[in-house]
Amino acid sequence: MKIIIVGAGKVGETLAADLSREGNDITVIDKVDSVVDHVCGRYDIMGFTGNGASYSVLMDADIEHADLMIAVTGEDELNLLCCLIARKAGHCQTIARVRNPEYNREVSFIKEELGLALIINQEFTSAQEIARLLRFPTAIEIDTFAKGRAELLHFRIPGDSVLDGLRLIDLHSRLDCNVLVCTLERENMMIIPQGDTILRGGDVISIVAPVEEQVKFFNRIGLKTNAVKNVMIIGGGEIAFYLTKLLLHSGIQVKIIEKELSRCEELAELLPRATIIHGDGSDKTLLEEEGIRSAEGFVSLTGIDEENIVLSLYAKALGVRKIVTKVDRIAFEEVFDRLNLDTMVSPKRITAEHILQYVRAMKNSYGSNVETLHRMLDDQAEALEFLIRDNFAHAEIPLKDLSLKKGVLVACINRKGKIILPRGNDVIRPGDTVVIITSLKGLNDISDIFQK
Amino acid sequence: MNFAMIFRILGWMLLFEALFMSPSVVVGAVYREGDVIWLLVSILVCAAAAILFVLVSRPKERRIYAREGVVICALVWFLYSIFGALPFRLSGYIPNMFDAVFETASGFTTTGASILTDVEALPHWLLFWRSFTHWVGGMGILVFVMAIVPLAAGGSAMFLMKAESPGPSVKKMVPKASQTAGILYKMYLVITVIELVLLLIGRMPWFDAFCLTFGTAGTGGFGVLNSSVGSYTTYQQVVITIFMILFGTNFSAYYLIMLRKPKDIFGISEVRAYYGVILISIILITVNILPMYANIGTAIKDAAFQVGSIITTTGYSTTDFDLWPSFSKWILVLLMFCGACAGSTGGGIKVSRIQVAVKTIAKELDNAIHPNNIRKIKYDGKTLEHSVLRGINVFLVSYFLVMGASILLISIDNFDLETNFTAVVATLNNIGPGLAGVGPVRNYSGYSTFSTCVLIFDMIAGRLEILPVLVLFSVHTWRDGDMLTYQKRASKSRMEEESRFLDDFDI
Numbered sequence: 010m011k012i013i014i015v016g017a018g019k020v021g022e023t024l025a026a027d028l029s030r031e032g033n034d035i036t037v038i039d040k041v042d043s044v045v046d047h048v049c050g051r052y053d054i055m056g057f058t059g060n061g062a063s064y065s066v067l068m069d070a071d072i073e074h075a076d077l078m079i080a081v082t083g084e085d086e087l088n089l090l091c092c093l094i095a096r097k098a099g100h101c102q103t104i105a106r107v108r109n110p111e112y113n114r115e116v117s118f119i120k121e122e123l124g125l126a127l128i129i130n131q132e133f134t135s136a137q138e139i140a141r142l143l144r145f146p147t148a149i150e151i152d153t154f155a156k157g158r159a160e161l162l163h164f165r166i167p168g169d170s171v172l173d174g175l176r177l178i179d180l181h182s183r184l185d186c187n188v189l190v191c192t193l194e195r196e197n198m199m200i201i202p203q204g205d206t207i208l209r210g211g212d213v214i215s216i217v218a219p220v221e222e223q224v225k226f227f228n229r230i231g232l233k234t235n236a237v238k239n240v241m242i243i244g245g246g247e248i249a250f251y252l253t254k255l256l257l258h259s260g261i262q263v264k265i266i267e268k269e270l271s272r273c274e275e276l277a278e279l280l281p282r283a284t285i286i287h288g289d290g291s292d293k294t295l296l297e298e299e300g301i302r303s304a305e306g307f308v309s310l311t312g313i314d315e316e317n318i319v320l321s322l323y324a325k326a327l328g329v330r331k332i333v334t335k336v337d338r339i340a341f342e343e344v345f346d347r348l349n350l351d352t353m354v355s356p357k358r359i360t361a362e363h364i365l366q367y368v369r370a371m372k373n374s375y376g377s378n379v380e381t382l383h384r385m386l387d388d389q390a391e392a393l394e395f396l397i398r399d400n401f402a403h404a405e406i407p408l409k410d411l412s413l414k415k416g417v418l419v420a421c422i423n424r425k426g427k428i429i430l431p432r433g434n435d436v437i438r439p440g441d442t443v444v445i446i447t448s449l450k451g452l453n454d455i456s457d458i459f460q461k
Numbered sequence: 462m463n464f465a466m467i468f469r470i471l472g473w474m475l476l477f478e479a480l481f482m483s484p485s486v487v488v489g490a491v492y493r494e495g496d497v498i499w500l501l502v503s504i505l506v507c508a509a510a511a512i513l514f515v516l517v518s519r520p521k522e523r524r525i526y527a528r529e530g531v532v533i534c535a536l537v538w539f540l541y542s543i544f545g546a547l548p549f550r551l552s553g554y555i556p557n558m559f560d561a562v563f564e565t566a567s568g569f570t571t572t573g574a575s576i577l578t579d580v581e582a583l584p585h586w587l588l589f590w591r592s593f594t595h596w597v598g599g600m601g602i603l604v605f606v607m608a609i610v611p612l613a614a615g616g617s618a619m620f621l622m623k624a625e626s627p628g629p630s631v632k633k634m635v636p637k638a639s640q641t642a643g644i645l646y647k648m649y650l651v652i653t654v655i656e657l658v659l660l661l662i663g664r665m666p667w668f669d670a671f672c673l674t675f676g677t678a679g680t681g682g683f684g685v686l687n688s689s690v691g692s693y694t695t696y697q698q699v700v701i702t703i704f705m706i707l708f709g710t711n712f713s714a715y716y717l718i719m720l721r722k723p724k725d726i727f728g729i730s731e732v733r734a735y736y737g738v739i740l741i742s743i744i745l746i747t748v749n750i751l752p753m754y755a756n757i758g759t760a761i762k763d764a765a766f767q768v769g770s771i772i773t774t775t776g777y778s779t780t781d782f783d784l785w786p787s788f789s790k791w792i793l794v795l796l797m798f799c800g801a802c803a804g805s806t807g808g809g810i811k812v813s814r815i816q817v818a819v820k821t822i823a824k825e826l827d828n829a830i831h832p833n834n835i836r837k838i839k840y841d842g843k844t845l846e847h848s849v850l851r852g853i854n855v856f857l858v859s860y861f862l863v864m865g866a867s868i869l870l871i872s873i874d875n876f877d878l879e880t881n882f883t884a885v886v887a888t889l890n891n892i893g894p895g896l897a898g899v900g901p902v903r904n905y906s907g908y909s910t911f912s913t914c915v916l917i918f919d920m921i922a923g924r925l926e927i928l929p930v931l932v933l934f935s936v937h938t939w940r941d942g943d944m945l946t947y948q949k950r951a952s953k954s955r956m957e958e959e960s961r962f963l964d965d966f967d968i
Binding site for chain 1: 527
């Protein structure tokens with residue numbers, strides 16, 4: 010694929026490095042000549058100096074023949090403008106990084122109206138990642154798809170679980186949980202389960218479920234999620250804000266320690282259910298006072314890597330169960346690993362990986378009507394995302410009345426940014442995107458999933 | 462310094478040299494020349510050395526950096542000249558090894574200077590190999606190989622290409638270095654074939670057509686006759702004139718044609734200046750030499766041929782321009798310095814560098830009058846970065862220093878100043894013939910072995926644009942910095958110390 014990356018900062022550079030290694034043709038645009046020289050000298054890519062939102066610069070970079078443009082400069086507005094102009098000048102897909110929370114609420118509007126393929130909010134994505142780490146133990150693996158909005162949780166059913174011997178059709182009534190079992194792996198065979206499939210202990214299954222249902226589900230089936238009940242967050246930046254929202258949503262108590270009074274007030278207003286403490290997070294007495302010893306989770310999110318590391322080391326020494334440390338400078342990863350801190354997250358790395366995942370999915374689906382394609386479970390299953398067009402023959406028909414092929418499952422319907430877990434009475438409408446999980450290969454169009 | 466990787470790449474390159482020699486075997490077979498056996502021996506030696514190089518090297522780290530890139534590039538050119546000289550030396554047609562290396566270096570660097578007094582005495586296969594080196598060297602050896610095999614991992618490839626491509630700043634045409642190299646060679650091949658066909662249409666013998674096309678394409682200048690191009694028909698001379706000038710044009714112009722934007726070609730100011738200089742030189746020389754000619758047509762033809770030949774640094778001749786008036790001769794000497802466009806197969810200082818240098822002078826003049834004046838130098842509508850300007854200035858200074866030193870060294874042989882001066886200018890700029898003692902109808906056989914070595918150095922330094930070759934002579938290139946060696950020595954104890962330090966954290 011021909012990909013143009015605007016902005017060669019940390020995220021841009023990571024993307025350029027990984028994507029060019031995967032054989033794509035990469036062109037980088039940045040305002041600063043020395044930055045362009047730097048990345049071009051390191052990777053097999055081409056560079057242009059200039060404003061990525063300028064038509065002539067984009068034409069120089071051959072936007073007409075590009076398949077994708079990724080705008081990851083430091084400015085939201087510039088990124089959006091880049092995408093807008095790229096859309097008009099070429100015929101490429103566009104991805105923009107937009108971090109301002111004010112825009113975040115309007116993401117789906119902006120996306121639809123400006124025709125963007127993906128808008129990525131670095132802080133929000135990082136918060137999602139951290140929340141996932143806090144919510145689940147490592148026994149549960151998580152795959153995200155549909156541009157990060159839906160997540161598939163894989164786990165092995167414990168031998169003594171209530172799921173053992175349960176027919177799928179009875180799952181809902183027995184557990185009173187809104188979950189959908191998507192794939193089932195038994196003795197190295199992958200099947201797409203049907204209503205009459207019987208689950209057994211030892212099976213590896215993957216499910217989709219709304220966030221608030223997930224923990225409940227795992228508790229009911231007797232899988233210890235090891236989930237924390239309260240979390241202390243140091244530093245009240247954007248990530249902390251999003252993270253708190255997500256954690257409160259799944260029933261975890263949050264305490265934020267923030268240095269700046271005005272920000273504290275702001276947070277208190279935005280997050281009435283969280284405890285906001287005004288104080289220096291690196292003050293040991295304050296941490297003790299606020300009960301760091303009884304905290305089950307500890308997240309250090311200040312702007313200084315060193316401070317985050319020291320705070321986490323302290324929390325570790327006190328025996329806090331789950332610790333997440335934010336580190337921006339990931340180049341020294343080997344050293345950090347030896348510090349034995351549970352988990353390090355780097356927002357930039359997460360952003361880059363998120364985009365990479367999307368680009369790979371896009372590349373897989375190249376030339377078909379599939380929006381994105383994710384390969385899962387050692388390529389035994391695929392998650393395909395289709396956009397439903399106006400001429401869709403099966404629109405407005407309840408799913409239970411449609412006859413799907415064997416080995417095909419409608420995992421979720423995304424209606425204007427809202428994820429619906431489909432049940433028998435749900436319908437598919439034009440404009441939706443639908444995620445299909447299948448063990449069949451070569452599905453190229455949404456009509457391929459129906460029996461002829 | 463990643464020596465293992467350097468050896469490995471050099472090995473690969475030698476294998477390709479063996480491959481480059483193979484077409485000449487066919488020529489030897491066609492003309493039933495028995496001594497072509499020496500070429501086969503050379504190929505075997507080359508291949509054996511290549512395999513040895515590759516086997517010896519066991520690179521732990523596949524990445525190379527700017528330092529290795531420059532060193533590899535310079536070494537490859539010297540190595541190619543030495544191994545490429547084997548057929549000349551082994552077959553006995555050039556008994557002196559240094560002379561043989563001179564001839565080959567002259568071929569690969571597309572200089573076209575020769576120590577042979579009687580070219581026609583050489584067998585066909587050897588003449589073919591001699592001309593073929595021009596074609597290979599014209600667009601670049603590393604560029605060719607890079608289009609075919611991935612020599613180095615990732616971005617490292619660009620370090621190799623940068624050192625070999627002529628011009629102040631190397632820009633890729635497409636994102637991947639290998640594809641860029643591929644596009645360059647595709648254009649090169651297409652134009653070469655067109656010239657070949659046109660010469661064949663003009664009833665030139667097959668063998669001559671091939672050799673002269675190679676010489677023109679690489680802007681080299683080896684002929685197959687003692688009279689260079691003088692004894693061919695007017696049509697053939699005109700074709701060669703046109704193609705010499707075309708091969709001296711910036712190849713990004715042809716890329717614009719590939720992109721179907723031919724109108725943009727004259728938007729490249731270097732191309733405009735290049736054709737402008739050619740036109741003015743032809744007119745001035747024609748007027749100057751007119752009294753020597755019976756009709757104006759022949760005068761224009763000879764003037765155009767000589768201007769085209771010298772500015773593109775090809776070095777073919779249709780007439781002994783050493784007999785021309787002083788004014789015309791000096792114009793030709795100036796053109797030798799000027800050289801062709803950046804990103805072409807020609808040598809010399811390059812038109813774009815001269816353009817920028819002139820602009821720099823204008824800016825400095827302005828600064829002398831208005832000391833606080835801020836002015837940026839623009840080229841093709843873009844402001845030039847300081848690093849590019851610095852590169853051009855340093856190039857010019859080192860260029861003239863190398864030139865001065867070379868003249869000093871070869872003047873030990875006690876030839877006249879004009880001979881020595883033009884000999885160095887003609888080799889450093891990859892032209893071939895100079896004036897007086899090294900004029901178009903003479904050759905370089907008079908120089909001593911020592912001077913021959915100096916001139917070999919000049920040719921390769923000129924082809925790689927001085928700095929990559931000078932880097933070979935810098936101590937710092939070969940020695941890992943003091944700090945690094947210290948680290949190596951201290952690394953073990955330091956690692957232990959570090960792990961002890963980290964263990965303390967492991968509460």
